[in-house]
Amino acid sequence: MLLIAQNHFQLIVEVGLIxxxxxxxxxxxxxxxxxxxxFLSLFLSAGFAILFxxxxxxxxxxxxxxxxxxxFGPIALLAIITALASLKVMEESGVNVARLKRIVYILLAAITIFGGAMHRSFLLLWFVGLFIGYTIISKSFRQKSILTLRRIGMFFGAALVAFGVLEIVARISGMEVFSPVLRISRLATNSLSSLKLVVGxxxxxxxxxxxxxxxxxxxxxxxxxSLPMQFILLFGLPFPLFFGLLVTRKDTIDYMLPGIFGYAYDFGYLTFLILLLIVLGTIIVGxxxxxxxxxxRESKNRKYLGKEVLLIGSLTGFVSQAIIGLFLFNRTVxxxxxxxxxxLGSLVxxxxxTIRRDSNEAVSR
Structure with missing residues (x-):
């Protein structure tokens, strides 16, 4: 009975450890x-492009x-950044990656367009993630930093253009779901009451x-x-769930506030502080x-190249999701x-x- 979660928090902890x-x-x-x-990063990138x-x-x-x-947005980010890091390793080894690079950039553009059109928060996550990913790659391969005023300006400019295009599409098509302005107006209208509920x-x-x-x-x-409702229902756990029309009650916090308020409200300030320390510790360890x-790698040990590029991708996805989810949109986490x-945190x-096997012992057995 001790291993059976008694509430949402215990279930989250147990699933995290598993x-x-x-x-x-x-x-x-x-x-x-x-x-x-x-190969896996390219396969996943193509899959997410099709899915989105x-x-x-x-x-x-x-x-x-x-x-x-x-x-799946952060996992798509993991896949793309991992692919970009792999290209960098291959380039350092003298491999001609021109064709492969074109494929990666096509997939990157497809995910940006399809995912960004689906949801504005994804577009923000994506641009932040690409920025973080390129920064980590440049540091890992001792390249000149990409953090120049010109590139930062281009980054914000591209984000503004993307949001502007979405707003134009929303007005022309009459589909408000594409409108970033509508999302901002909803937040401005409802966030204050949600904030009062949480803080007080x-x-x-x-x-x-x-x-x-x-x-x-x-x-x-x-x-x-909470974890996904289907996951909780699968195990028949008697936890309170917001479903159907009740989702609007949950949206008071989930949709309107950053994760720092959502986690603090449901679990308390102390638990939230521990969460922040775990997130920060994961990033530092990564x-x-x-x-x-x-x-x-610089010592000519090529044994860990696959793990290195995978860590770059997973760390990028984790950091980006943490920033957007905890400080902007609770729904992202x-x-x-x-x-x-x-x-992603577990992957980092x-x-x-490292599990080591004693080869002599294995042979004797």
Whole structure:
């Protein structure tokens, strides 16, 4: 009974630990050569380009939408940045990657267009992620920093142009779902009341039960932050869930506020502080391991090239999702996206553990 989660928070912790253990074994037991990682990154990038494109087509044709960009956007970022890092390793080795580079940039453009048209928060995540990814790549390969005033200006300019194009498309087509201005106006209208709810009722651990939607609230882990509803229902766990029309109640926090307020409200200030420390620690550990991988590569040790480019991609996805989710949109680190967030974090931390086999012992057995 001790292993059965009693609330949303315990379930999140248990699933996170399971993911971490799984990633540790996968990273150590699966041979991750540079060619394998490159192939997988290209395969995933193509898959997400098709997935986001199909979702956009369904939206335009009024067949409904699934918003795959929320849970899978950071993983698409992982795939693209990993592919770009792989190209850099190949270039350093003298490999002609001209054709492969064209394929990567085509996939990058496709994901940018399809995913950005589907959701504005994805577009922001994507641009931030590309910026972080290119920065990490340049540092890992000791290249000249991309952080110049001109490039920063180009970055913000491209973001503004993208949002402007979406607004024009929304006005011409009459489809408000594309409009960034509408999203901003909704936030401006509703965020203040949501902020008052959170700030006035958040405790050190949990929140004021009377402020929750549920009449039998315990004041902790009321489902405002949770894993995917289908996942919880699959195991028949009796947790409070916002579904159907009740989603609008959850959107008071999930849609209108940054994750720092959502996590603080549902779990308390103390738990949120621990979360921030874990996120920061994961980033620091990832950067430290990257430095070790770079040292091995520069020492002509090619054993860890696949792991190095994978770590660059996963760290980029994790950092980008943390920034957007915790400081802008809670939805980016909630539900299915929370599962993605834990997956990326586990993928980063898994590099800290190396399982060694005693070859002599293996032979004797």
């Amino acid at each position: 993911l971490l253990a799984t990633m540790i074994f996968d990273l150590n037991l699966v041979p991750l050569s540079l060619s394998v990682v490159t 494109g199909a979702d956009l087509a369904f939206l335009i044709l009024s067949f409904g939408q699934h918003e795959f960009t929320h849970p 009722n958040t405790w050190l651990i949990g929140h004021d039960p009377s402020s929750s939607y549920w009449s039998n609230s315990s004041g902790f882990a009321d489902g405002y932050i 950067l430290m391991i990257l430095r070790q991988y770079r040292h091995k 909630n539900g299915m996206a929370l599962l993605t967030f834990m997956f 931390l898994a590099h800290t553990v």
